[in-house]
Amino acid sequence: MKILLILLAISLGVSNPQKKDPDHILDEVKRTFNKVQDYVVDVNIKVDVDFIKAPETKATIYFKQPDKVHFESESFAMLPKEGLDFSPMGFLKEKYTAIYEKADTVDGYKTDVIKVIPLVDETNVVLTTLWIDESRYIIRKVQSTLKMGGTFAIELKYDNSMKYPLPSSMIFTFNIERMNLPKGMTGELNENKSKDEKKKTTGKVYVTYSNYKVNKGIPDSVFEEKK
């Protein structure tokens, strides 16, 4: 029996050599981000989906811990649902199990790849993979698989001179179903549809952040729903 246990311990030691603690890494990410109590930032948004033609738009994002977000735009803007209010809490707010997967490199930065599996049924996310910069504890890449089907990915770039862990740009990649409205709904009676078009396509949204105002204090009234 003793020999068996020793063999088991040896085999475990060989297969899991000195793995990092994923919970510790995620706690560090949260701690780093918690330096930001609130921020206001201007964003420039460019939507790149083959069946959508939209001009570049500008908007302002207001964020306040823990998860208050408010968008403002003088014109109409289409903002990606995920990741825009960049906060790691968005991915880690529910109960979860974290698994350290491997070390990887993103844009030349060494990262730890951690898989996060939510433990609650209510969330729409099945699995999230985070690429965390091992030196600064900031998230450089996110990939999520959703219950309703589809995945999305977020790539974040940071300005190295920035004091806070906030991105300077983001690329949001997602799957989206093509438009398929019945004739007459749009009044287009004669438009020919291409029959060989795939039902789903991949879209990208490029977001550039500028004019960060961090920890200046934002009143709660900003986040109240205007009726």
Next chain:
Amino acid sequence: MIKIINIELYKIFKKWRTYIGFIAIAVLIPVIQIAMLVEGEKSINFMTRNLQQSFVFVGNLLNAYLVSYIILNALAVHIPFLVALVTGDLLAGEATAGTYRLLITRPVSRMKLVTSKFFAGIIYTTLLVLWLSILSLGLGTLIFGAGELIVVKPTTVIIFARNDVLWRFLLAYGFAVLSMSVVASLAFLFSSLVENAIGPIITTMAVIIVFLIVSAIEINIFQAIRPYLFTSYMLSWRLFFDDPVDVSEILKSVAVLFGHIVLFYGLAACIFKRKDILT
């Protein structure tokens, strides 16, 4: 010539039926606008439901431009009736009233007379579309305000920036004048054939409805004849709401519609010139 056109316009606007079109538009557009004010948000949500799975919408899509675009879509079926109501009466009305002989025995050539009546009909048509545009955009702006225009087609979505919309509407209304002028010319042609105004109005509407139905049904034989129906080009104002604008397709539509106007007017003029007013 201008004097005769003025006289014809005076005669048109002296008739009660001329104002039916303006009144109908004055009633119809606020009704649509109020309905959109109440239900418009739901319609937009339905049309953009799959986009809203990935995007948060910020800003006002329910605005004067969107409502005007929806109203302009109704042009194909409803406005031709209002146009035919007056232009179908231009020549037949004289026959019904028994004023043909009185009119034609005046020292004005038949050609001048028929041309003046035709131009008066086109001016009425232009004023009707102008009235539609003023109410759609003007009243719409007062109720909803301006904003970006979302054009949802069966397979694409285009969002036009606020400052990129007005010129499209101006050209689209200009094109609508041309489309409705075809209807006016057709009604004018039928008007030259009969002596009762009801016939040209009903026949014009019947032709348009049949052509529109044939255009809309996806059967190969109908699809093959679609390019030969003038109704297929009447809604080409929508091309102004494309990105990029297909100029060659618009010019083709303009040429086809203009050709139909010349053809219908030419036929009406020929028939009127040879008209026997003695029996």
